[in-house]
Amino acid sequence: MFRYIIRRLGSLLATLVVASLIVFIVIEVVPGDPASFMLGLNAQPDTIAALRAELGLDVSKVQRYLSWVFGMVQGDFGQSYTYRTPVADMVGDRLWISLPLALYALALSTLIAFPAGIWAASRRGRFADSAVMGFTQLGIAVPNFWFALILVLVFAVNLGWFSAGGFVSWDAGFFASMKSLTLPAVALALPQAAILTRVMRSSLLDVMGEDYMRTARAKGLSERQALLRHALRNALIPVLTIIGLQFSFLIAGAIIIENVFFLPGLGRLIFQSIAQRDLIVVESVIMLLVFAVVIVTFLVDIAYAWVDPRLRHGVR
Amino acid sequence: MSDNTESLLRLEGVNLAIHGKPILNDVSFELKAGQTLGIIGESGSGKSMTALAIMQLLPRGSTVSGSIHFAGHALHELAESALCELRGSDIGMVFQEPMTALNPVKTIGDQVSESVRLHRRVSRREADLITLKTLERVGLPNEQFPLSRYPHELSGGQRQRVVIAIAVACKPRLLIADEPTTALDVTTQAGILALLKELQAQEQLGLILITHDLAVVSSMADDIVVMNKGGVVEQGELLQVFKAPADDYTRMLFAASALTQVKRKPIIRDANANANANANANANINTQADIVHPLLSVSDLVCEYVLPRKRLFSSPGSFRAIDKVSFEVHAGESMGLVGESGCGKSTLTRALLGLMSLHSGTITLAGESVTAMRQVSSSARQLMQVVFQDPYGSFNPRHKVGRLVSEPLHVLDYKPGRAEVLRRVTDVLSSVGMRPDDCDKYIHEFSGGQRQRIAIARSLIVGPKIVILDEAVSALDVSVRAQVLELLDTLAEEQGLAYLFISHDLSVVQRVTDRVMVMRDGQIVERGYTADVFADPQHAYTQALISAAPVLNLD
Numbered sequence: 001m002f003r004y005i006i007r008r009l010g011s012l013l014a015t016l017v018v019a020s021l022i023v024f025i026v027i028e029v030v031p032g033d034p035a036s037f038m039l040g041l042n043a044q045p046d047t048i049a050a051l052r053a054e055l056g057l058d059v060s061k062v063q064r065y066l067s068w069v070f071g072m073v074q075g076d077f078g079q080s081y082t083y084r085t086p087v088a089d090m091v092g093d094r095l096w097i098s099l100p101l102a103l104y105a106l107a108l109s110t111l112i113a114f115p116a117g118i119w120a121a122s123r124r125g126r127f128a129d130s131a132v133m134g135f136t137q138l139g140i141a142v143p144n145f146w147f148a149l150i151l152v153l154v155f156a157v158n159l160g161w162f163s164a165g166g167f168v169s170w171d172a173g174f175f176a177s178m179k180s181l182t183l184p185a186v187a188l189a190l191p192q193a194a195i196l197t198r199v200m201r202s203s204l205l206d207v208m209g210e211d212y213m214r215t216a217r218a219k220g221l222s223e224r225q226a227l228l229r230h231a232l233r234n235a236l237i238p239v240l241t242i243i244g245l246q247f248s249f250l251i252a253g254a255i256i257i258e259n260v261f262f263l264p265g266l267g268r269l270i271f272q273s274i275a276q277r278d279l280i281v282v283e284s285v286i287m288l289l290v291f292a293v294v295i296v297t298f299l300v301d302i303a304y305a306w307v308d309p310r311l312r313h314g315v316r
Numbered sequence: 317m318s319d320n321t322e323s324l325l326r327l328e329g330v331n332l333a334i335h336g337k338p339i340l341n342d343v344s345f346e347l348k349a350g351q352t353l354g355i356i357g358e359s360g361s362g363k364s365m366t367a368l369a370i371m372q373l374l375p376r377g378s379t380v381s382g383s384i385h386f387a388g389h390a391l392h393e394l395a396e397s398a399l400c401e402l403r404g405s406d407i408g409m410v411f412q413e414p415m416t417a418l419n420p421v422k423t424i425g426d427q428v429s430e431s432v433r434l435h436r437r438v439s440r441r442e443a444d445l446i447t448l449k450t451l452e453r454v455g456l457p458n459e460q461f462p463l464s465r466y467p468h469e470l471s472g473g474q475r476q477r478v479v480i481a482i483a484v485a486c487k488p489r490l491l492i493a494d495e496p497t498t499a500l501d502v503t504t505q506a507g508i509l510a511l512l513k514e515l516q517a518q519e520q521l522g523l524i525l526i527t528h529d530l531a532v533v534s535s536m537a538d539d540i541v542v543m544n545k546g547g548v549v550e551q552g553e554l555l556q557v558f559k560a561p562a563d564d565y566t567r568m569l570f571a572a573s574a575l576t577q578v579k580r581k582p583i584i585r586d587a588n589a590n591a592n593a594n595a596n597a598n599a600n601i602n603t604q605a606d607i608v609h610p611l612l613s614v615s616d617l618v619c620e621y622v623l624p625r626k627r628l629f630s631s632p633g634s635f636r637a638i639d640k641v642s643f644e645v646h647a648g649e650s651m652g653l654v655g656e657s658g659c660g661k662s663t664l665t666r667a668l669l670g671l672m673s674l675h676s677g678t679i680t681l682a683g684e685s686v687t688a689m690r691q692v693s694s695s696a697r698q699l700m701q702v703v704f705q706d707p708y709g710s711f712n713p714r715h716k717v718g719r720l721v722s723e724p725l726h727v728l729d730y731k732p733g734r735a736e737v738l739r740r741v742t743d744v745l746s747s748v749g750m751r752p753d754d755c756d757k758y759i760h761e762f763s764g765g766q767r768q769r770i771a772i773a774r775s776l777i778v779g780p781k782i783v784i785l786d787e788a789v790s791a792l793d794v795s796v797r798a799q800v801l802e803l804l805d806t807l808a809e810e811q812g813l814a815y816l817f818i819s820h821d822l823s824v825v826q827r828v829t830d831r832v833m834v835m836r837d838g839q840i841v842e843r844g845y846t847a848d849v850f851a852d853p854q855h856a857y858t859q860a861l862i863s864a865a866p867v868l869n870l871d
Contacts, residue, residue, distance in 0.1 A: 125376075211416040217373050218411075219431045219482060220404030222396070229430070233421050308421055309466045 001305060001312045008301045012294050019290040024065050027279050035081075068283065077284040082276045087284045090269065095288070097167055098258075098265040101181050101188070102250035108189035109196055110243065116193070117200025117239075122227055124205060132197065139194025148187035148260045155183060165262040184261045188254060192246045199242045203235040210234070236307050244300035248293040323385075324349040324522040325370065325490055330382035332362075332369055332546075339365050341547040343382070347539075349489065350520040354537030354554070356527060358569070358793035359764070362546040363526045367492045370524075371409055372399050387489060405435040408483030412495035414476035418467040424451070424478045425463020428485055435486045450485045451478070454511060472657070473504035477511065484515055491516070494526045501656035501820060506864040509536060528793065530573045531823075531866035534558060542566050572798035574868060609683060610644035611782055611814055612668075612700070617641045617677035619660075619667050637663040639838035640677070647781060650808065650815040652829030652846060654822060654861070660838040661818050665786045668816075669702060682781065694727040701775035705787035708767055711759040718755030721745065721774045728778065744773045747810075748803060765796030769803065776807070782814040789824060801828055822865045826850050834858045 035051040036043060052058045056067070056078075071078060077087035120132035156164040168180040207213065208231050216226040255267030266285060273281040305311045323346040332340035340362045347353045357363045368374050370384055372391055384391040389402065403409075411417045418427060429447040432438065438446070448458050454477040467475055476496060483491055493512060497505035513536060516523045527533050533540060534554065541551040542563065550563040561567045619638040637660045645651045655661050666672045668679060670686050679686040681696050701724065704710045711720050721744060722737050732740070742752040748769040759767060768788065775783050785804070789797045801824070807813055819825050825832055825846070832849050834842040834857065842855040853859045 212419040218409040220400045
């Protein structure tokens with residue numbers, strides 16, 4: 001198990017290094033000099049040169065890459081070209097919205113998908129199965145911003161249970177903040193839950209055809225007991241993979257939902273920074289997202305090993 | 317129910333259809349407490365479905381009629397919850413495939429004690445104690461096999477012992493064993509059969525032993541039931557049925573199972589004799605040449621697999637799958653290679669086919685060196701072809717038979733025209749006893765035996781001199797196997813083919829080979845003329861193998 005974790009950690013580090021190189025190179029290739037962009041069309045060449053020096057853009061590329069990486073390791077993400085504030089602060093504020101939102105949505109989608117998938121699998125071919133499958137079809141086909149609009153219409157405009165948008169700061173209390181995140185989380189979670197339900201169901205059905213399920217029934221377990229005690233854990237591997245992918249998507253892919261609900265999250269920050277050629281912010285946020293994705297992948301790998309002893313022992 | 321008191325289990329007129337397709341037809345038999353009933357039959361005869369019908373664990377879409385009485389219960393009328401109480405408690409079941417019959421993510425202790433806790437009102441601790449005792453009883457003492465072991469840490473035979481432990485943990489009165497040893501090596505099989513016999517004697521449980529192997533049943537059963545096509549064709553006391561089978565099907569089955577050694581033309585032995593006799597006379601140059609230049613020659617072959625690193629920076633270890641193996645196969649000779657799983661048989665096949673790298677040693681085919689991982693020359697490929705075990709898995713199901721069979725033709729030096737391809741396919745199909753118009757069908761339209769004939773046809777289409785038969789008849793029913801073996805004899809005679817016959821099945825090897833090699837842990841431990849080796853095995857391992865193999869013995 002220890003060796004397994006060390007190996008995973010090694011590949012995690014390698015991924016981060018490669019990703020940082022790619023991000024840096026791609027951003028360098030993009031046309032548009034931040035200094036001249038910031039100073040406008042009529043800037044004098046020497047003013048631009050001075051600003052470039054101030055921003056640290058005049059040194060060699062290798063030097064810039066290294067100082068960027070080592071800065072990040074120490075928590076220093078540099079200064080935003082446009083706002084002249086530390087990137088770390090800007091990102092930090094947004095992260096405290098995007099991260100809880102992603103976790104909230106993921107929790108919801110898992111809570112919906114597990115029972116629904118298990119129920120559909122245990123009623124294979126019957127009405128409940130077809131009904132669940134029908135709903136998941138709908139959930140995958142309908143875009144999440146449309147769900148968001150419907151939710152706003154019903155729960156904010158008609159029923160008045162939630163506000164239609166905006167974020168209540170964490171200073172106002174945990175529950176107030178979570179309440180303001182609820183509608184966006186639901187909108188994000190529904191399509192994810194639909195996908196996860198289908199994966200859960202098909203994975204369970206695969207496992208239920210295995211020989212050891214017959215052994216479990218021959219032992220005297222009822223169909224339901226056999227499903228919960230023997231099939232579920234074996235069916236979890238593909239489900240974990242999808243959960244990992246979904247989290248990565250949720251943390252950065254919520255741009256549209258953040259816009260619908262006026263949430264100042266990471267997605268909006270990237271969008272604005274790209275529009276304003278605030279490359280240092282773009283670089284930093286992308287690296288942060290890469291870091292988050294890599295960490296989630298690592299956690300998913302650990303979860304695999306927890307689920308399947310064969311991975312722990314290095315078989316397969 | 318007064319007439320049921322004697323019998324532990326009684327089936328009367330059981331019919332079964334799955335989605336309207338009849339599977340069982342009027343199956344009736346009974347089993348007395350403490351007796352062993354052998355159910356024999358070929359694949360598709362309904363043996364396993366009979367077992368599942370007794371367990372009432374039939375697949376979806378099944379409709380059953382008839383009655384199944386077990387120890388005073390009418391199983392066919394019981395509610396599901398009552399059946400759950402009986403299963404695992406009064407009726408235990410052991411399955412064919414030990415490698416997949418256990419849940420890979422649960423420890424063996426959990427899996428055995430689950431059964432105990434389900435049926436006995438005991439604490440976790442007591443259940444663990446019963447589990448320990450049960451595992452000990454099936455030959456898995458706690459010191460070597462603690463409850464915390466996972467199935468993947470055990471061998472096939474050990475896993476089958478765990479499955480048996482699950483089945484007998486609650487001291488059932490009836491144990492159903494469905495092909496319990498078919499997937500195991502002979503020496504392991506002998507151990508499992510002995511265990512079943514012992515448990516049966518100790519606990520006085522009724523045992524139903526389902527098998528296709530007459531030799532296995534002959535050493536175990538009191539009564540037997542012979543099934544064919546979903547119906548019982550004959551039943552009665554073992555000796556009576558074996559000595560005087562009344563039904564045609566039974567007679568055919570027995571004839572096909574008894575593999576008497578067919579007199580093959582003992583090419584090499586004669587040649588050797590000739591060579592010795594004529595050494596001075598220099599006669600019979602042709603034969604001499606054959607001996608000097610064997611068709612296939614392997615010398616000091618070593619193949620290794622790289623093992624994963626033990627620690628992060630330690631150098632990776634290696635596993636020697638083949639350890640200095642040397643042998644020769646001459647033209648027209650049938651060479652056997654026997655050994656149990658993991659002995660290196662499959663690695664040897666892969667090495668011979670040039671599919672894996674050699675660590676050292678040489679493989680020479682008709683004078684040309686076959687060095688692995690390099691493109692083996694097409695002339696070598698033309699000389700050597702292979703037939704694998706799984707007659708279905710080795711074909712692309714989306715291609716028609718004509719295309720499948722003609723596939724090896726690309727090793728020819730030229731591209732044959734359409735007419736020639738068709739002629740060759742037709743020739744080769746008819747030589748294996750298939751019809752020429754079969755080439756427009758898909759592989760799923762054929763039975764297992766026909767598929768293996770097609771596989772043989774595919775290997776013959778380029779006119780090889782030697783065919784490697786890697787467990788080529790192991791998956792076939794006895795009656796089909798007998799036909800395929802006959803076909804191999806005919807082909808050898810007509811085309812002068814040499815075979816390298818790789819198998820775990822001693823009786824088959826004895827039946828078809830001139831010479832035999834016994835392989836263990838990557839080494840050849842014994843070799844010689846087949847008749848000699850089987851009559852008087854020298855190496856302890858060969859002796860163990862031969863004595864472990866069940867014999868159709870009726871005395």
